[in-house]
Amino acid sequence: NAGVTQTPKFQVLKTGQSMTLQCAQDMNHNSMYWYRQDPGMGLRLIYYSASEGTTDKGEVPNGYNVSRLNKREFSLRLESAAPSQTSVYFCASRKTGLIFYEQYFGPGTRLTVT
Amino acid sequence: SQQGEEDPQALSIQEGENATMNCSYKTSINNLQWYRQNSGRGLVHLILIRSNEREKHSGRLRVTLDTSKKSSSLLITASRAADTASYFCATDANFGNEKLTFGTGTRLTIIP
Numbered sequence: 001n002a003g004v005t006q007t008p009k010f011q012v013l014k015t016g017q018s019m020t021l022q023c024a025q026d027m028n029h030n031s032m033y034w035y036r037q038d039p040g041m042g043l044r045l046i047y048y049s050a051s052e053g054t055t056d057k058g059e060v061p062n063g064y065n066v067s068r069l070n071k072r073e074f075s076l077r078l079e080s081a082a083p084s085q086t087s088v089y090f091c092a093s094r095k096t097g098l099i100f101y102e103q104y105f106g107p108g109t110r111l112t113v114t
Numbered sequence: 115s116q117q118g119e120e121d122p123q124a125l126s127i128q129e130g131e132n133a134t135m136n137c138s139y140k141t142s143i144n145n146l147q148w149y150r151q152n153s154g155r156g157l158v159h160l161i162l163i164r165s166n167e168r169e170k171h172s173g174r175l176r177v178t179l180d181t182s183k184k185s186s187s188l189l190i191t192a193s194r195a196a197d198t199a200s201y202f203c204a205t206d207a208n209f210g211n212e213k214l215t216f217g218t219g220t221r222l223t224i225i226p
Contacts, residue, residue, distance in 0.1 A: 004156070031212050042118075042202060042218040043157070050212045058213065090156055100145045100164070100206055103214060105156030 002026055004106035006091050012112045013081040021076040021109050023091030031094040032074035033103065034058075034066060036087040043090065049074055050096070081113045118146075118203040118217025126223040133190040135220040137203030138183075144206045146179055146186050147214065151200045160188075160201075190222075198224045 007022045025032065030051050035043040035058075045058030049068040063085060065077045074093075078085060088110050092103040121136045137146070145164045149157040163170045163179045163186065170177045176189040190197055200221050204214040 033213075035216075040218060043216040045213060045215070048213060092157075094212070096212065100162060102147060102159035102162060103157075103204075105158070107156050108154075 004091055004093055004104050006089075006106035006109050008109060009107065010110050012114065013078075014114055015082060017081050018077065018079050019081065020078075021089055021091075021111075022073070023075065023106060024073045025091075025093040025104070026072065027093060027095070027104065028071070029093035029104070030071070030096045032068065033092040033094070034064075034074065034076045035090045035092065036060065036085075037090060037108075038087050046076065046089075078111075081111075083113045085111065086113045087111060118205055118215065120201070120203060120217045120220040122220060123218070124221040124223070126225060127193060128225050129193055129195055131193055133193050133197070133222055133224075135188050135201055135222070137186045137188070137217055139186075139203070139205050139215075139217075140184065141205075141207055143181070146177075147204045147206070148175075148177060148186075148188050149202045149204060149216075151202065151219070153199070157202065193222075193224045195224050195226050198222060 004025045033048040034046040047066040049055045052071045067075045091106040094103045095101040118137045118139045147162045148160045151157045161172045174191045179186045200219045202219045204216045
């Protein structure tokens with residue numbers, strides 16, 4: 001099992017450019033998440049998807065869009081990148097059911113917007 | 115806004131000593147989880163404690179939960195250099211909500 005994979009690992013964008021961050025999981029998890037991590041801020045939830053076909057906003061959704069392409073894949077799109085979106089982005093997935101489960105994280109994408 | 119706040123923000127101890135870090139949160143929870151993040155890597159789940167539990171152990175980890183004080187602590191005993199990492203608490207507020215809210219983390223450094 002590869003777990004949660006993310007591409008790319010690093011990206012540099014100019015202000016106004018667009019890009020899509022890809023995430024895939026092979027654990028058959030229902031829920032998937034996108035977070036950003038800034039120094040001293042911990043992780044903040046951007047969007048999440050509780051199941052295939054559904055997406056919901058998290059704490060900091062402005063400037064981002066997401067697509068739950070299928071059960072395995074959850075992508076994050078920056079339509080017009082801004083320097084404030086310089087951050088490390090993590091994708092995570094989680095099994096859901098009648099009890100609580102932990103989240104599994106990908107290795108992250110380090111994005112710099114100049 | 116952050117649900118959890120870890121204390122201290124940074125902690126340095128000698129190898130072999132015990133490390134204790136604390137987490138406070140604001141709203142009622144269903145469970146609280148602790149995660150570790152090594153530098154430049156994703157988070158790894160350590161332990162989950164449910165709201166009806168007061169203490170839980172896993173290897174060298176001991177977690178306590180006090181729902182009346184809305185606080186939790188993570189104790190790492192007999193620390194090792196490999197324990198150097200950032201540690202985050204995360205709270206699960208509402209069943210069915212499917213969201214975890216993370217704290218700001220404690221940076222732990224183990225001095226060999």
